[in-house]
Amino acid sequence: MPQITTSKTSAVSGFQGPVIAASNLTKSYGDFTAVDGISFAVPAGEAFGLLGPNGAGKSTTMKMIGGVSRRTSGELAIMGLDPNTNGPEVRAHLGVVPQQDNLDEELRVRDNLLAYGRYFGLPKSYLQPKADELLEFAQLTDKAKARVDDLSGGMKRRLTIARSLINDPRILLLDEPTTGLDPQARHILWDRLFRLKEAGVTLILTTHYMDEAEQLCDRLIVVDKGTIMAEGSPAALIRTHSSREVVELRFGSERNTTVAAELDGIGERLETLPDRVLIYANDGEAALEAVSARGLRPITSLVRRSSLEDVFLRLTGRSLVD
Amino acid sequence: MSTGPQTGAAEFLAPTSPGVAGNRFLGSLYARNIRAVFARGLKATWGTNWSIMISGFVEPVLYLLAMGIGLGALIGTVTGPGGEQISYAAYIAPALLAVSAMNGAVYDSTMNVFFKLNYARLYEGMLATSLGPLDVALGEILLALLRGAMYATGFTAVMAAMGLVTSPTALLMIPAAVVVAFGFASFGMAITSYMKTFQQLDWVSFVMLPMFLFSATFYPLSVYPQAVQWLIQALPLWHGVEMLRQISAGAFSLATAGHLLYFVVMIAIGLMVTTRRLEALFQK
Numbered sequence: 001m002p003q004i005t006t007s008k009t010s011a012v013s014g015f016q017g018p019v020i021a022a023s024n025l026t027k028s029y030g031d032f033t034a035v036d037g038i039s040f041a042v043p044a045g046e047a048f049g050l051l052g053p054n055g056a057g058k059s060t061t062m063k064m065i066g067g068v069s070r071r072t073s074g075e076l077a078i079m080g081l082d083p084n085t086n087g088p089e090v091r092a093h094l095g096v097v098p099q100q101d102n103l104d105e106e107l108r109v110r111d112n113l114l115a116y117g118r119y120f121g122l123p124k125s126y127l128q129p130k131a132d133e134l135l136e137f138a139q140l141t142d143k144a145k146a147r148v149d150d151l152s153g154g155m156k157r158r159l160t161i162a163r164s165l166i167n168d169p170r171i172l173l174l175d176e177p178t179t180g181l182d183p184q185a186r187h188i189l190w191d192r193l194f195r196l197k198e199a200g201v202t203l204i205l206t207t208h209y210m211d212e213a214e215q216l217c218d219r220l221i222v223v224d225k226g227t228i229m230a231e232g233s234p235a236a237l238i239r240t241h242s243s244r245e246v247v248e249l250r251f252g253s254e255r256n257t258t259v260a261a262e263l264d265g266i267g268e269r270l271e272t273l274p275d276r277v278l279i280y281a282n283d284g285e286a287a288l289e290a291v292s293a294r295g296l297r298p299i300t301s302l303v304r305r306s307s308l309e310d311v312f313l314r315l316t317g318r319s320l321v322d
Numbered sequence: 323m324s325t326g327p328q329t330g331a332a333e334f335l336a337p338t339s340p341g342v343a344g345n346r347f348l349g350s351l352y353a354r355n356i357r358a359v360f361a362r363g364l365k366a367t368w369g370t371n372w373s374i375m376i377s378g379f380v381e382p383v384l385y386l387l388a389m390g391i392g393l394g395a396l397i398g399t400v401t402g403p404g405g406e407q408i409s410y411a412a413y414i415a416p417a418l419l420a421v422s423a424m425n426g427a428v429y430d431s432t433m434n435v436f437f438k439l440n441y442a443r444l445y446e447g448m449l450a451t452s453l454g455p456l457d458v459a460l461g462e463i464l465l466a467l468l469r470g471a472m473y474a475t476g477f478t479a480v481m482a483a484m485g486l487v488t489s490p491t492a493l494l495m496i497p498a499a500v501v502v503a504f505g506f507a508s509f510g511m512a513i514t515s516y517m518k519t520f521q522q523l524d525w526v527s528f529v530m531l532p533m534f535l536f537s538a539t540f541y542p543l544s545v546y547p548q549a550v551q552w553l554i555q556a557l558p559l560w561h562g563v564e565m566l567r568q569i570s571a572g573a574f575s576l577a578t579a580g581h582l583l584y585f586v587v588m589i590a591i592g593l594m595v596t597t598r599r600l601e602a603l604f605q606k
Binding site: 068085091092104 | 350353355357358359361362365366367442443444446447448449450451452453454604605606
């Protein structure tokens with residue numbers, strides 16, 4: 001397995017400090033405010049996540065960082081550069097994996113990498129070996145001459161990631177990188193992203209999958225309706241905003257609400273959803289026994305550890321995936 | 323860190339590092355990298371679309387044969403732009419050359435661009451790199467021009483074979499046809515950037531066909547009432563037809579320069595609008 005190579009020096013010579021610094025970052029479209037005054041800073045080499053439901057403002061934030069959307073107000077610096085005034089320079093330092101693949105279907109797999117590299121003005125002498133290196137990294141070497149159309153969803157995603165690395169970026173922006181992929185393809189992709197992280201690439205990713213955020217992110221912000229609800233490492237967020245364990249009970253959609261009243265007092269907190277009742281407790285098994293002791297017989301019951309989904313539910317009163 | 327990327331990174335970071343950012347002509351709109359867009363287009367087109375390529379060329383040739391030889395046998399000679407008597411085929415040939423240039427340019431800048439804009443999302447990908455919207459616009463328009471130039475050269479060869487190219491200056495028709503193609507390509511791409519559905523593309527052919535038939539292509543403008551003449555004279559194809567007709571006969575006048583100016587303005591407006599639209603669509 002070849003290691004992906006990245007330059008150890010900062011792309012902008014002499015630049016120190018957080019690679020991304022946002023303060024009061026705001027984006028409005030007419031009356032609608034998609035991103036409402038968010039502030040965060042990302043140090044070099046961190047894997048930083050934006051977690052939130054669809055429409056939370058994640059993609060808009062990514063576009064502003066990527067230098068393809070101008071902020072309405074606030075400050076934003078990418079490697080010390082303002083993307084509003086230095087858009088092309090900012091984009092030269094970034095790798096972008098958009099939410100929807102936009103591979104060049106008129107070009108073969110390897111040619112996709114070469115053409116994309118030329119958009120950055122990179123010379124062929126650099127691009128030829130780099131393309132081969134990236135194909136190997138993306139496990140697509142035997143598909144070099146294939147049509148993009150003939151690739152599976154997971155392969156297309158890996159090719160998009162390989163393409164985003166052609167300019168040797170210090171920061172990689174991944175917008176919903178595994179949405180729509182089957183579990184196996186997701187795990188392959190996560191493994192590739194881990195390797196990039198180990199190589200020192202700063203990863204910025206949006207997701208509405210909490211397992212993805214837990215797997216990949218050192219630190220994340222929970223975003224809803226354009227504002228930051230919480231910030232921290234996945235473990236710290238769970239510790240702060242949820243109990244250790246959760247009991248999920250299903251009594252049938254008709255009865256969940258009525259039964260919830262009878263569960264009062266069990267665990268630290270109750271959450272009634274249309275399809276299930278959640279009991280937040282430090283000892284899930286004990287809580288489940290308490291439920292049985294009250295003579296309640298759920299159709300299904302499950303004790304699990306708290307996840308970021310619970311954090312989100314706690315903070316916003318809503319589920320992440322509708 | 324391997325050695326390859328180091329040289330590569332140095333080469334590509336140098337022109338985009340903040341210290342020299344001001345050297346970028348037109349700032350963020352232009353990265354002086356039209357070549358990358360053009361090269362990509364050549365690679366993508368190569369080996370595909372040949373049937374469409376050929377049909378766009380064949381159509382005006384068929385008109386030249388049918389109208390020029392067929393109808394021309396009935397009509398005999400007509401008065402050319404210099405006042406001299408010329409064969410009917412010689413009269414319509416430069417007009418059909420203008421049509422040929424228009425066809426090539428419009429096909430590339432409407433159908434092809436629309437698809438890349440809305441379905442292949444090609445420009446979205448390009449504009450996430452260091453490329454500026456003007457690089458993308460000019461690169462794509464140059465491809466349309468290449469096609470226009472190939473059609474024009476082929477058509478001029480057919481004209482020569484039919485004995486319709488009588489002076490060396492008539493060869494100036496080829497660059498003039500490329501100017502016509504440039505006008506239509508930049509304007510076509512600008513219009514396409516506003517289109518949202520394939521149905522709206524039908525409006526392009528809805529405008530192109532009557533413009534082809536009525537822009538003094540097959541008969542002089544004087545057959546129309548004054549009001550219709552003004553309408554035709556406002557449209558680009560008439561200027562292309564007249565310009566090429568004057569060049570083919572070697573009858574240059576101030577009017578020739580006027581027609582050329584019309585296209586220069588058309589090119590400028592088309593490029594400006596296309597660049598702004600690409601920026602508004604993908605970099606706002």
